[in-house]
Amino acid sequence: MRRIAIVPAFNEEQNVGSVIDEIRAVDPTFDVVVVDDGSFDGTAAVAHARGARVLRLPFNLGIGGAVQTGFRFAFENGYDVAVRVDGDGQHDPAELDKILAPVLAGEADIAVGSRFAGSQDGYRSSRSRRVGIRLLASVVSRIVGRRVTDTTSGFQALNKKGIALFARDYPHDYPEVEATIMVFRHRLRSVEVPVSMRERAAGRSSITALRSVYYMVKVLLAIFVGLFRRNVVPEEGS
Amino acid sequence: MTPLVVSIAGTIASVALLLVVLELIRSHRLRERYALLWLATGIVLVVLSAWRDGLNTIAGWVGVRSYPPAVLFAVGILFIIAVLLHYSTVISRLSDQNVLLAQRLALLEDELSTTSSTK
Secondary structure, three states: OOEEEEEEEOOOOOOHHHHHHHHHHHOOOEEEEEEEOOOOOOHHHHHHHOOOEEEEOOOOOHHHHHHHHHHHHHHHOOOOEEEEOOOOOOOOHHHHHHHHHHHHOOOOOEEEEEOOOOOOOOOOOOHHHHHHHHHHHHHHHHHHOOOOOOOOOOOEEEEHHHHHHHHHOOOOOOHHHHHHHHHHHOOOOEEEEEOOOOOOOOOOOOOOHHHHHHHHHHHHHHHHHHOOOOOOOOOOOO | OOOHHHHHHHHHHHHHHHHHHHHHHHOOOOOHHHHHHHHHHHHHHHHHHHOHHHHHHHHHHOOOOOOOOHHHHHHHHHHHHHHHHHHHHHHHHHHHHHHHHHHHHHHHHHHHHHHHHHO
């Protein structure tokens, strides 16, 4: 069973190295692929030095485009299982086993690590962002008909079916919310697994307050219009 | 006072604009990020067309006394300018990225030809 860890990173030279090391420490069978989303700093060099494969994008595509590059790579190289671990160090590789378990057991096509599903263990983000996350979670839960607590989590594991879907079609800009609904409409099985996440180790997030509002409006529009699309079910094989 | 026919025609036209934009998004021909300004245009024009007292009041504020629907034109033109300006920035970004891609491709081709000729 071939496994790949996709690590999107934008200007994360301070964090990406330890993320790679931690993934290897948890499970050495993972091929680590860093998607360098047009960084200006030494992200690609650091990742190379740690022996990861590096896909360098010629300019910044945003998180959706970057992650999809990783899924395309996984799909074309025939990987069986993929995990996404963000290069900012927020996703703790020590929690990988938890999100991998349902996928390896064949219980789910996609498993997403949620900060809010289990115990409230002190994950802190700004108040406005928490409100936004909660609003989106309630909208998404209503649409997919089950409780989704963390729609903004990118910490996920997927099998071949999930890889194939996301390699073909993945939302842009702020992809996790729309991706959750996409997975539901394609009738893939998804589960949420409680995990704890960390504060980013160094540097700052690329999401500012004004941007959050813009993303929010954009995502709600995408969800609303998406409701009027025909239901889509995945093609077999390909 | 705004003639009733003008209000009705304006409302129909701006609702049509909104529906066309939404349909373009639905059929994947327009990205949400480029649709937001168009939607804002449509919504503002619907409100100004249908809310007749509002249009008159706003016309009063900006000193248009003889023919309040002129405000509709002004607002419409303002939004068109905003959309065009936005597109200019989008085109600028795209052409920068295009240059980068061409340069990257040239470097890659060179790399490919040197590695294959040394074999």
